[in-house]
């Protein structure tokens with residue numbers, strides 16, 4: 526459903542350019558749970574951002590529905606990000622001044638041609654599924670790390686994306702909370718056939734992926 530072809534990424538810094546991705550080829554199947562592992566600095570987050578339409582590669586293509594998403598204009602690509610893709614970041618990235626429920630609703634209000642009441646309804650269903658219906662009115666600062674990550678999951682799913690990118694979704698959680706997040710993600714994958722791409726350092730998470738790819742020095746290997 527999503528394919529990367531010969532992706533290169535170089536960060537231009539003060540002195541030496543940093544060649545982070547050196548020709549990545551990857552095909553992700555619909556409904557797949559793909560784990561991405563590798564040492565810190567290997568380029569895992571960079572790859573995730575490029576696959577999700579958040580950052581341009583210097584070379585190569587990301588193919589979705591037979592089209593290169595980097596040939597689209599910025600508006601078309603924002604639509605792709607909003608409607609086809611969900612992102613769960615390592616540090617949640619919730620908006621501090623909004624409640625849990627408002628954080629979940631917000632992406633649903635952009636570009637969507639549906640009534641606010643419907644989105645609100647969907648947000649409360651999602652918050653219930655992640656076990657946070659009683660915390661919906663709380664701001665992120667009033668929630669634990671695990672709770673904030675569950676809000677971030679609900680937010681990533683509000684527009685029913687086809688593919689969800691998770692960048693170390695359990696990186697800041699203790700093993701019990703981490704386990705709960707893994708179970709939730711896999712449950713959504715099984716029920717809704719949502720494709721998951723999960724960057725993780727967590728062995729127990731990697732073990733539960735359908736396939737794991739290893740990233741090292743800007744190239745991929747499968748184990």
Ligand SMILES: Nc1ncnc2c1ncn2[C@@H]1O[C@H](COP(=O)(O)OP(=O)(O)OP(=O)(O)O)[C@@H](O)[C@H]1O
Nearest residue numbers: 536537538543545564565566567568569570571572
């Ligand atoms: N915006 C940027 N400008 C310059 N260099 C960057 C930028 N973003 C990342 N890098 C560098 O690119 C390399 C890959 O970074 P990336 O965040 O993709 O690694 P990672 O595999 O996700 O690491 P980690 O496991 O620590 O999250 C690192 O050396 C990083 O310092």
Ligand SMILES: [Mg+2]
Nearest residue numbers: 569570571692
């Ligand atoms: Mg990273």
